[in-house]
Amino acid sequence: MVHDTIIRARYAETDQMGIIYHANYFTWFEIGRTEFFRNLGMDYKDLEYRNVLLPVIDVGCKYITSAKYDDEIIIRTKLSKLKGVKLKYEYEIIRKEDNKLLAEGYTLHAFVDKDLKPVNFRKKYKDVWDLLSKNLE
Amino acid sequence: MVHDTIIRARYAETDQMGIIYHANYFTWFEIGRTEFFRNLGMDYKDLEYRNVLLPVIDVGCKYITSAKYDDEIIIRTKLSKLKGVKLKYEYEIIRKEDNKLLAEGYTLHAFVDKDLKPVNFRKKYKDVWDLLSKNLE
């Protein structure tokens, strides 16, 4: 499954170059995966209540064209890897107005508990694991 | 006691007006009070370990002249009120280069525990209370 979420670039997210400050794309990626989860009928919030956290362990982003204030932005999210104690998301940041690809990136996450210790997610949360597996791209 | 901390305005903190985005001054105030505490030989961090949080319940800021990227900024902090379950800080944001006042503001905080319930701080943490009392302006 590939999931699209639409947001608007905020004034607070601009910098003095007149474009969206690059670090904010990672916040957009985070919105993408929150909505990806919700779209599967899960809440990332609920995962945290169940004592599973998904801290980020590796990220990357390539910037092609700048996003600007008030642009409508499509955050296109897919789950591209799921194994053992890790999962990987890939994202495209697209300007809605002209469908232009502005950036693409990924985030790799570990399954850990509240003390940041690895969790065997597959075993402990088989229901969630199976649902995610079915939605890998 | 009035305590000065010096920071540099970050690129990430600018907006497309070419100035520091106004909400970031509240982050600077937060640095001011962290360092105010440290200057008294306390860690705000340790207060949290002792199960005391100081969420913000009221804030204000007047902006006089804009801070810009890379400006050296003096955050001048004083504790102006301490009573019952509340404390108030006041701040001046000063451009170091010419000693110009850029903004002034305040933050009012409640003493609460980890469940965000009010704490009778004076009673439970008499040592901290007394230290703070002596440093009111």
Place this chain on the structure above:
Amino acid sequence: MVHDTIIRARYAETDQMGIIYHANYFTWFEIGRTEFFRNLGMDYKDLEYRNVLLPVIDVGCKYITSAKYDDEIIIRTKLSKLKGVKLKYEYEIIRKEDNKLLAEGYTLHAFVDKDLKPVNFRKKYKDVWDLLSKNLE
């Protein structure tokens, strides 16, 4: 006119207290006034192209109950003052789920040009001024 915009609180906006970091409410206010403008058929972006900026000169916010990650948030915005070289917005931050008021605040803005000099907005942009006047509360 009172205008409502709905957003979702982001993970990036939380802090280690487990609530939305207080400074982020000012970013939400900014979204509120951007959408207020759009709702009148104007773009704040276009104002900037026409060489009018609206830097913030005074702000305040009272926090009543904490917003949390993933909460749906109503940003209720009204224009409460418009005179000479200033305009004032007032905001309510409401949790959509139970209609609970989480915070209320205001922002006061000056009309300035790109060099941050005051602009007699009423004279230079009579069309915009008139439209805003009709939508004062």
Place this chain on the structure above:
Amino acid sequence: MVHDTIIRARYAETDQMGIIYHANYFTWFEIGRTEFFRNLGMDYKDLEYRNVLLPVIDVGCKYITSAKYDDEIIIRTKLSKLKGVKLKYEYEIIRKEDNKLLAEGYTLHAFVDKDLKPVNFRKKYKDVWDLLSKNLE
């Protein structure tokens, strides 16, 4: 040249996992390269006045151990590539207390002018180019 800058992790930078939100490391990298430049007797600010911007076109970061609120952080910065219209920085984020490596990353930048068009930096700013060349690692 490898340049170290020391900062303190801010409360505003934490998230509800109780650690520094991952996107903030890119803000720290930005501080690292600002101070790297300053250490060479240049201001990144001055480059912008001279109509050279250095937008980010590719970034990556691996997270090893979490930074926490109030940690003293060493941002270790080196210039690892400089050619044509691009330059690359590499960074290590180190916890000062125990010299533990928390994260490592890179940022790749293009030399562009205010309209975001590529600039032949080597030709136009030979003085700066030569200085940077001498400080490649």
